[in-house]
Amino acid sequence: MPSHRTTLVVRMLTTTIAMVLVAAIFLAGIWGSLYLILVSVGFDGVGVATIVTSGLIIVVGYLEYQQLETIERIADADIVTESDAGELYQLTTKVATQLNIPAPTIAISNRDTPEALAVGFRPQNIHLVLSTGLIDALSPEELEAVIAHELAHVKNQDAMVMTVLSLPVMIAAGLRHRLQSIEDPGWFVVVIVPLLFVSSGVWFVGKTITARLSRAREQAADRTAAAVSGSPAALASALRTLDTEIHNTPDRDLREVSGISSLSILPLEPCEPQKIMLGPEGDVEPAYWQLRKRLFYLERRFFGTHPPTESRVETLTRMERQQQ
Numbered sequence: 335m336p337s338h339r340t341t342l343v344v345r346m347l348t349t350t351i352a353m354v355l356v357a358a359i360f361l362a363g364i365w366g367s368l369y370l371i372l373v374s375v376g377f378d379g380v381g382v383a384t385i386v387t388s389g390l391i392i393v394v395g396y397l398e399y400q401q402l403e404t405i406e407r408i409a410d411a412d413i414v415t416e417s418d419a420g421e422l423y424q425l426t427t428k429v430a431t432q433l434n435i436p437a438p439t440i441a442i443s444n445r446d447t448p449e450a451l452a453v454g455f456r457p458q459n460i461h462l463v464l465s466t467g468l469i470d471a472l473s474p475e476e477l478e479a480v481i482a483h484e485l486a487h488v489k490n491q492d493a494m495v496m497t498v499l500s501l502p503v504m505i506a507a508g509l510r511h512r513l514q515s516i517e518d519p520g521w522f523v524v525v526i527v528p529l530l531f532v533s534s535g536v537w538f539v540g541k542t543i544t545a546r547l548s549r550a551r552e553q554a555a556d557r558t559a560a561a562v563s564g565s566p567a568a569l570a571s572a573l574r575t576l577d578t579e580i581h582n583t584p585d586r587d588l589r590e591v592s593g594i595s596s597l598s599i600l601p602l603e604p605c606e607p608q609k610i611m612l613g614p615e616g617d618v619e620p621a622y623w624q625l626r627k628r629l630f631y632l633e634r635r636f637f638g639t640h641p642p643t644e645s646r647v648e649t650l651t652r653m654e655r656q657q658q
Contacts, residue, residue, distance in 0.1 A: 349544075350499065353499045356543060361502065363532045364505075364509075367532075412442060413441045414441065423437070426438060429481050429482045434489075435488055436458050438462040439462070444465075446467035447465055448468035448579045449465035449602065452487050452597075455497070472576075475571075476568050478563055482560075483555050483569060483599055486554070486555040490555065503536070503537060503541050506537040506540060509533040510530065510534050513533065514530070542636050548640070553649065556646055565654075566650040566654040567654045570647045573647055580601075588603060606630070607627060
């Protein structure tokens with residue numbers, strides 16, 4: 335029987351190779367489309383197509399590099415000093431030392447929604463974002479396990495890996511959105527339709543692959559956090575508590591933090607799609623509701639960035655039994 339670690343390594347390696355192939359196909363498709371268009375109007379297809387394709391990659395990469403301020407703004411988090419949160423800094427420094435990484439800067443969001451995420455590319459420039467809702471909901475042991483999980487992502491350089499691999503998905507999504515927004519394409523429809531088909535296909539396949547990789551890296555971070563804290567049970571208990579807190583959070587509040595859902599320790603998403611009742615009295619269920627629910631669950635299955643909480647808790651419980 336292969337070990338859990340070997341299985342995770344194989345899964346991450348497989349999905350990484352698949353994503354690299356998708357990226358290569360997509361970039362080749364963009365370059366080829368630009369080349370054909372430019373050659374048809376008398377330009378140097380090779381040179382200009384290469385420059386434009388490279389420019390797209392550089393621009394999107396730069397925007398992602400600037401994510402630190404954007405994500406903290408979405409999280410509504412403010413940096414706190416060691417004098418303001420001494421115990422929290424002491425606990426975080428302890429975990430960072432165990433992982434052999436620099437202690438992060440701490441930013442606290444004054445929200446009831448339980449948020450926990452590490453933001454930044456380089457270990458020397460990491461901000462650990464925690465919400466007051468998360469801090470208040472957890473015991474000291476559970477909080478240490480959650481911090482260990484987030485700093486395990488830093489140790490494993492998950493932000494850099496996921497951003498690089500997500501680049502073609504972001505480009506495909508942006509291209510797809512702009513092509514769909516063209517109202518009167520005229521004869522350009524001959525170019526737009528193939529590009530729309532390619533970008534939509536790459537977006538779907540790429541997002542599915544990166545979601546799979548994200549789930550694998552969440553599992554890896556769980557195992558690292560359990561090893562560092564020495565208590566898989568503490569992280570399992572924290573996940574149960576946070577899952578309950580998220581379930582009890584109003585959908586309106588969850589939609590406010592949807593932009594950081596994929597980065598938090600648990601997805602900050604409603605358990606059900608938003609339901610709008612019809613009829614004069616507002617008591618008529620829409621005819622499409624059952625279809626909408628099925629599509630919602632199918633989307634979570636394909637694009638979910640976190641494994642089911644129950645699965646994570648079961649894995650940690652097995653680890654706890656093995657330790658005992």
